Amino acid sequence: MSAFQLHNLTENVPDSLAGGVVAIGNFDGVHRGHQVVLGRALNEARKAGVPALALSFEPHPRTLFKPQSPVFRLTAEQDKAGIVEAFGMDGLLTLPFTKELAGTEAEAFVTDILRGRAAASHLVTGFNFHFGKGRAGSPEFLQEVGQRDGFGVTTVEAEEEGGDAISSSRIRRQLGAGDVAAAADLLGYRWRVGGTVVKGAQLGRTLGYPTANLALAENCRLAHGIYAVRLRRADGSLHDGVASFGRRPTFDNGAPLLETFVFDFSDDLYGERIEVSLFEHLRGEEKFDSAEALVEQMDRDSEAARKALAAATPLSNLDERLSFDRNV
Incomplete structure (x- = not known):
């Protein structure tokens, strides 16, 4: 197959993707249940010698119908594409979810859009x-x-863990509690966020801890705290680090940022798109009496993160490709 392709399904797919096996769903998080659906599509496609495609919707339907309470997205479109590609699919088709689409008769949806x-x-x-x-x-x-x-047509039954179906809602609750390890069990890989590095107040530099900062979506409900993380640069290289997600209560109690300190690293990341995989929740966000006390705790956090990352092993082949493969 040719290189992975993204296609907006407002138009017909190109000839290179026509005749493919299409897995359909929201695929928010691309968790283990979604991966069973994708895996069946991939197997069918390889047997038939045709493209294996995922079809997803943007925005999430719940956000369209309840704009006042947009859903906490586990994977933005670009992040979803990276995971689907790492899984082995040949393309991601994105169908704009509008009120007009929601009002389309089922027969027309199959005939006009899917077929x-x-x-x-x-x-x-x-x-x-x-x-x-x-x-x-x-x-x-x-x-x-x-x-x-x-x-x-192939229909896939629910994938269960602990007697309950694996779902994006379960994973959202776990991330909201800071339990990134439990979320990773259901995802089959370490949860990750992507974005372009922005400038913060640059307080970390004054403390000896310069950080790469990401402004996550406003509806992100990840628990504020300190995490052991692995950062992937645009060139594909991986770097271990420790990250804080929160409002910096010791200093300004400002807008939430994910601030990642990368170990043994001195390059400038401003303006670069990165992905950060969260491996372990180390502690909650705290307010310290002084900058010195904060730095002492950051030293301990860094040591704990190094140990956690050194001991980490891949949860799956997908996890290995996303958060362990250091080949650039």
């Missing part, structure tokens, strides 16, 4: 996937239309 614009030869969905006006479309509906019109 038309996406040119799918086979569809793979989770057991609870519904679509079209009034959510009338269902896996059973897809099976019926597939038998009638001559295309394949």
Whole structure:
């Protein structure tokens, strides 16, 4: 197959992606349950010698219907594309989720979008996937239309952990509690965020701890605290570090930032897109009586992060590619 492709499904897919096996879903987080759906699509595609594609929606449907309370996104579109590519898929199709799309009849959604614009030869969905006006479309509906019109449909059952289905909502709750290890178990990889490094107040430099700062989405509900992390640069190289996510209560109690101190590193990262994988929650955010007391704690945090990262092992092949493969 050719290089991984991103395609906005407002237009027909290019010829290089036509006839593919298409896995459909929101795929927010691309967790282990999603990966079963993607894996089935990948297997079907490889057997047939056609592209393996994921089809997702932007924005998240819940954000469209409840803009006053936008959903905490586990993976922004660009981050999702990187994970889907690392999983082995050939492309990500993004379908703009609008009120017009939500009002599309189920039959038209299949005929015009899935079979038309996406040119799918086979569809793979989770057991609870519904679509079209009034959510009338269902896996059973897809099976019926597939038998009638001559295309394949595969439905994947829920993936469970601890007796409950793996879901993006579970993972959001775990991240909100700072339990990045439990979230990683359900994701099958260390949760990661991406973005462009911005300038902060540069307080870290005065303390001997210069940081690469990311302004995360306003609806990010990650617990404020200190984390052992691994940072991937735009050139693909990986670097260990320790990060603080929060409002810097010792200094300004300002807008939340993810501030990453990279070990044994002196390059300038301003303006560069990076990805940060969170390995372990070390402690909650605290206010210190002095800068000196804060630096002493940061020294301890750095040592704890080094130990945690040195002991870490990949959770899966996907985790290895995302957070352990140091080949540039």
